[in-house]
Amino acid sequence: MSAATVSPMPVAGIPAARLPELLQAMPKAELHMHIEGSLEPELIFALAQRNGVALSYPSVEDLRKAYAFTDLQSFLDIYYAGASVLLKEDDFHDMAWAYLLKAQEDNIRHTELFFDPQTHTDRGVPFEVVIKGLSRACARAKTELGVSASLIMCFLRHLSEESAFETLQASLPYREHFIGVGLDSGERGNPPEKFARVFAKCRELGLHLVAHAGEEGPAAYIVDALDVLHAERIDHGVRCVEDPALVERLAKQGTALTVCPLSNIKLCVFDKMDAHNLGHLLEQGLKVTINSDDPAYFGGYLNQNFLETFEALDLDAQAAYTLARNSFEASFVSEADKARWIAELDDTFRRFAQ
Numbered sequence: 109m110s111a112a113t114v115s116p117m118p119v120a121g122i123p124a125a126r127l128p129e130l131l132q133a134m135p136k137a138e139l140h141m142h143i144e145g146s147l148e149p150e151l152i153f154a155l156a157q158r159n160g161v162a163l164s165y166p167s168v169e170d171l172r173k174a175y176a177f178t179d180l181q182s183f184l185d186i187y188y189a190g191a192s193v194l195l196k197e198d199d200f201h202d203m204a205w206a207y208l209l210k211a212q213e214d215n216i217r218h219t220e221l222f223f224d225p226q227t228h229t230d231r232g233v234p235f236e237v238v239i240k241g242l243s244r245a246c247a248r249a250k251t252e253l254g255v256s257a258s259l260i261m262c263f264l265r266h267l268s269e270e271s272a273f274e275t276l277q278a279s280l281p282y283r284e285h286f287i288g289v290g291l292d293s294g295e296r297g298n299p300p301e302k303f304a305r306v307f308a309k310c311r312e313l314g315l316h317l318v319a320h321a322g323e324e325g326p327a328a329y330i331v332d333a334l335d336v337l338h339a340e341r342i343d344h345g346v347r348c349v350e351d352p353a354l355v356e357r358l359a360k361q362g363t364a365l366t367v368c369p370l371s372n373i374k375l376c377v378f379d380k381m382d383a384h385n386l387g388h389l390l391e392q393g394l395k396v397t398i399n400s401d402d403p404a405y406f407g408g409y410l411n412q413n414f415l416e417t418f419e420a421l422d423l424d425a426q427a428a429y430t431l432a433r434n435s436f437e438a439s440f441v442s443e444a445d446k447a448r449w450i451a452e453l454d455d456t457f458r459r460f461a462q
């Protein structure tokens with residue numbers, strides 16, 4: 109299916125002045141969100157107090173001030189420090205629940221949440237504690253918030269493939285609690301090939317496969333994520349434009365890119381929002397989605413990403429429809445769920461066009 113074949117919707121007639129309201133109201137899916145990246149400084153402090161963990165920042169304000177990153181690594185240093193307050197099942201539940209409440213506010217119907225077990229198991233927190241806390245929050249969200257949430261387990265690429273295999277082994281008793289695996293953390297110097305065997309094993313197990321590629325790493329990492337890891341979606345992927353043949357291939361295959369605009373600005377992948385290539389990627393017929401990545405650290409949740417991107421790039425209602433529809437089409441839900449949410453999306457646009 110080509111990414112360009114989005115059915116024509118009656119977006120004509122939606123006044124530009126109503127676009128911000130539409131962006132917030134439209135139903136959408138979020139496919140690139142690291143649950144540990146939703147930890148707000150206030151919650152970090154509350155959990156530190158609850159668990160008796162000493163933080164190297166004297167106050168919430170001091171911690172927030174430290175969120176001035178220069179690149180991916182400077183962010184990751186603070187990110188792992190923040191995660192150190194997560195020790196018990198309730199901590200993981202409370203972190204996920206705080207995000208899921210925001211998801212409901214942003215009219216997110218479905219979210220596929222990344223989690224990094226190695227960040228916790230390496231600190232002595234059992235895998236079971238992590239997955240039970242997170243999946244309890246996901247189950248509650250469905251019944252209490254009307255938000256569908258699934259988990260994708262990520263391997264940290266700065267660690268070894270052997271460590272990824274150990275994580276996979278630890279996860280198998282909880283196989284029903286997650287739908288796939290991903291690859292995240294520092295991209296430079298950690299090419300997809302490093303994880304070829306563990307991804308092959310996950311493929312055999314019938315897990316969905318995604319991978320971060322082409323954020324700070326070169327376009328060649330995207331090619332390898334597709335050919336070596338068999339990734340079904342590319343997380344970020346904005347550097348695909350450096351390889352025209354790859355852009356053509358991604359468009360033809362309809363491979364989704366989970367783009368994270370505020371993250372890209374905060375980590376200096378682009379200097380400023382009006383220099384972001386998201387509009388260009390859409391014009392190339394790529395199946396682009398908008399996501400928040402690590403919203404507590406990057407200055408905004410999903411709707412904030414939509415609002416700032418549309419304002420800076422002067423995008424229109426057609427782009428809004430395409431992006432929201434892509435988010436459902438690229439998700440790992442049943443065809444019936446996709447159809448139901450896309451019908452709701454269509455209704456929302458018709459209402460705004462009146």
Ligand SMILES: [Zn+2]
Pocket residue numbers: 140142292320343401
């Ligand atoms: Zn990410």
